[in-house]
Amino acid sequence: MKRLSLALAGAASVAFLVGTSVAAPPPPQPVPDGPTYVYRVPAPLGQKAQDLLARGFDVLEQRDGDDLFVLGTQDVHRRLADVGFAGSVDQVMSPARFAPGTRGTGVNETYYGGYRTIKAHYAHLDQTGWRYPRLATVVDYGDSWRKTQGAGGYDLKAICITRRTPGDCRLTPTARKPRFLVSAQVHAREITTGDLAWRWIDHLTTGYGRDPEVTALLDTTEVWVIPIGNPDGVQIVQSGGDTPKLQRKNANHTNGPRHCPTTQDPNAQAGIDLNRNLSAQWGDNGTSSDPCSQVYRGPKADSEVETRALERLFRSLYPDKRAPGDTAPADPDTRGMVVTMHSALNVVLLPWGYTTTPSPNDGPLRAMARDMAQLAGPGWEYGQPGELLYTAGGSIDDWVYGELGVPHYTWEIGNWEGDCAGFLPAYSCQDGHWAKVKPMLTYAARKAANPYGGA
Ligand SMILES: [Zn+2]
Structure with missing residues (x-):
């Protein structure tokens, strides 16, 4: 457990993507430097699991019996409840604690x-x-x-x-x-x-x-x-140095807000999930049309x-x-x-x-x-x-x-x-x-x- 809390310490600092586009980015919203949580969420195989993915939560590539796992801030607990999911805290990650660097x-x-x-x-x-x-x-x-x-x-x-x-x-x-x-x-x-x-x-x-x-x-x-x-x-990811950022997707931010993270969900990211973008059954289950979702299909x-x-x-x-x-x-x-x-x-x-x-x-x-x-x-x-x-x-x-x-x-x-x-x-x-x-x-x-x- 100790290793995991240390390992995921970068989650809270994932907020602002580093980019060099010429367009002036909108002022980013402040993101609290609080802990990040892994929630255990009952979502059996089938409709319930697909529903959780479709709602844009950061669902990890992990399952334990009927439960899936969602990464997010304290607020995600309420957001899960709002849409009918009973999430419980499985792990608490500490905020970033190392200076970045290579x-x-x-x-x-x-x-x-x-x-x-x-x-x-x-x-x-x-x-x-x-x-x-x-x-x-x-x-x-x-x-x-x-x-x-x-x-x-x-x-x-x-x-x-x-x-x-x-x-x-x-x-x-x-x-x-x-x-x-x-x-x-x-x-x-x-x-x-x-x-x-x-x-x-x-x-x-x-x-x-x-x-x-x-x-x-x-x-x-x-x-x-x-x-x-x-x-x-x-x-x-590596721009975080000793607190790697948890970017999953590519860096193309042109389909939605340049800075997805908000005070509600600092882990949201811009970009397209490159493992949901191919032409085979594109747009099917387990993908999202929300550009800030971790499974945004493009x-x-x-x-x-x-x-x-x-x-x-x-x-x-x-x-x-x-x-x-x-x-x-x-x-x-x-x-x-x-x-x-x-x-x-x-x-x-x-x-x-x-x-x-x-x-x-x-x-x-x-x-x-x-x-x-x-x-x-x-x-x-x-x-x-x-x-x-x-x-x-x-x-x-x-x-x-x-x-x-x-x-x-x-x-x-x-x-x-x-x-x-x-x-x-x-x-x-x-x-x-x-x-x-x-x-x-x-x-x-x-x-x-x-x-x-x-x-
Ligand atoms: Zn993966």
């Missing part, structure tokens, strides 16, 4: 006790590229929203790692080798995931030629890693540059192996595998995400999810989002599987209780997370060759 430079630039900044992540990609020219290829696959606005921002970057032979790591779906892609920090505040992506890259490059498992994998498979899927959002499907760039990348890496509609299974000889890492829970989620109806490839998808959960260790569950949390439209999961037939998994990594709980665990917790996730990544990468068992 340490180190280049690949060693860190914040919050060891987490690498975006600058460090991108320097790491470049360094990996020149240190391991036979293995690594850095790919720029688009621009973040702020970059498209001339307001700072970042390139969107991936790295392809394989024992490179002619034709490998090209942006064409007719690749010789099967492809496994894993992405991190699409939800910016889920900082565990970016660190795991870093470790996975190093595990592969330093292991090639030494570790037989890694060598065999890279001889036969292209491994793609997106360490920071939402760099604008992560820039907001003004239309694929409205965001980050989303469109990601879809373009997927289309250039994987051929379409599934007929349109919800009932056609993917071709048995489909190759490839995609994993999006989130936090903080212990579950493996499989498609469909927008409905509890099983997908036409449910058998093999569920069997692989079971294997992944077993590799992670005790306490991990697996299933469709609607079986374990809530349903959600517009997700990366349903787009990758629905459009291309390629298996997609969401891994919710971490804990919600104990010393390493929450979105912002102490950096020392990452050794433990890595020990669980490394075998899952290895398994998923191997499965890319023949995921449905039909080749």
Whole structure:
């Protein structure tokens, strides 16, 4: 509990987003520097859970039996009651208690006790590229929203790692080798995931030629890693230094107030949830039309540059192996595998995400999810989002599987209780997370060759 209260200490200071737009922002409303609460809210799977999401509360990616969890100020208790939810205080977070700041430079630039900044992540990609020219290829696959606005921002970057032979790591779906892609920090505040992506890259490059498992994998498979899927959002998170801000979404504030936080809800944020913006079942359950909601889906499907760039990348890496509609299974000889890492829970989620109806490839998808959960260790569950949390439209999961037939998994990594709980665990917790996730990544990468068992 102690760790969680420390870990989420940044919540109260999430109020004002850092931006460099030319338009003068409206004067922000004062936000009390009070504690932040996690409320336990009875919301069984189904209508009640979807209702809670639709109301714009900051619903965490966590469930305990019939209960979901909502992050917010003292006032959120009343707001829950106003709309018929009986929230009780589960945790109390202390206000921010550390001075912000980063340490180190280049690949060693860190914040919050060891987490690498975006600058460090991108320097790491470049360094990996020149240190391991036979293995690594850095790919720029688009621009973040702020970059498209001339307001700072970042390139969107991936790295392809394989024992490179002619034709490998090209942006064409007719690749010789099967492809496994894993992405991190699409939800910016889920900082565990970016660190795991870093470790996975190093595990592969330093292991090639030494570790037989890694060598065999890279001889036969292209491994793609997106360490920071939402760099604008992560820039907001790391701007808090030792009290990281809890930005989940991207930085595009043009669809609503530039400063969402109010005295009623300091945790509300501008931006679009990049895991609700894709064209697969866009606007369905588990999304919001409120620009300040944590699950704001955007003004239309694929409205965001980050989303469109990601879809373009997927289309250039994987051929379409599934007929349109919800009932056609993917071709048995489909190759490839995609994993999006989130936090903080212990579950493996499989498609469909927008409905509890099983997908036409449910058998093999569920069997692989079971294997992944077993590799992670005790306490991990697996299933469709609607079986374990809530349903959600517009997700990366349903787009990758629905459009291309390629298996997609969401891994919710971490804990919600104990010393390493929450979105912002102490950096020392990452050794433990890595020990669980490394075998899952290895398994998923191997499965890319023949995921449905039909080749
Ligand atoms: Zn997430």
